[in-house]
Amino acid sequence: MMKTTRSNEANTTDWHESAFDIIRGLSAYTGSSLIEGLAKVIAKYPDADLGTAFNHKQVGSKIWAREKLFESLGGKFKHIVLLGGWYGVLPAMCFDDSRFDIDLFESIDIDPAVAEIAETLNAKVGERFRTTTHDMYTVDYSTRGADLVINTSCEHIADLPAWLALLPRGTKVLLQSNDYFSEPTHINCVPSLEAFKEQTSLSHLAFAGSLKMKKYTRFMVIGTV
Incomplete structure (x- = not known):
């Protein structure tokens, strides 16, 4: 014993x-x-x-995002901006996929402690990946020239339409939310895909879909503000 x-x-x-x-x-x-x-x-x-960053739910939702992004908008981008990028897992997954040709993937997060981890995870691609520390409400999106803005944590944004209004008209976006109302940090969940589509009010919708998880359903829209 x-x-x-x-x-x-x-x-x-x-x-x-x-x-x-x-x-x-x-x-x-x-x-x-x-x-x-x-x-x-x-x-x-x-x-x-x-x-947490690499659990099956997180990875599954990012694989879904990557696949539908490629199907909807292709794989060639000059500058992608990711809000709430955390450890930079989604950029790493896209750089790891030969279908994607991305000149710059910028991961923005309010927490400065995650930047070095994200940079280490994506070190192989060099200057094609960078991190910046900002509150997403204070970013000047008009000067970034992004041809795609990604936010996979819309359930954390109190006023999603107000944040979307900060983006230049014509910006392409990939947005995710969910119906996981029991999670205390989720302050703006939606009950259905239709509700999420109404909340985002995109001028052009290239994709809208749902991904059923064990405890909740994740919703995603891809299109143009």
Whole structure:
């Protein structure tokens, strides 16, 4: 019994090193820039909340966004702006996909602590990825020249129409929200896709759809403000 207990303690202590070795091996096997970046993040930032950032729900919703974006608007972009970019997982997934040709993917987040992690995850692409620390309400979108603005956390925006009004008319957007009303930080959920379409009031709608998750449904629209 004592040996088993000590073995379990050792396994718990060594999990971080084992995870790093596993991810590094997967990077060598797949040649994936995302997995290579993830190995570097694990090595440099052991306290990063990667379990949340890369859980199946987060990854699934981003795969959905990536697929529908390519189907709706293609894969060539000069400048994508991502609001609430956190660890930069969506940019890493797009850079890891050979269908996409992106000159610059800019990840904006209000939390300065996430910038280095996002930059490490996307280090392979160099100057094609950058982070900036801003409140999304204070960004001057007219000077950025973005040909696509992404916000996958619209449930966190108290007045979504007011934020959308800050974008230059004609800007293409990808927006996501959900009906997860029981989550305290979700201050502006919507009950249905139709409600989300009405809330965003896009001048042109290229895509609108729903993705059923275990506890909630995620809604997405792609189009032009």
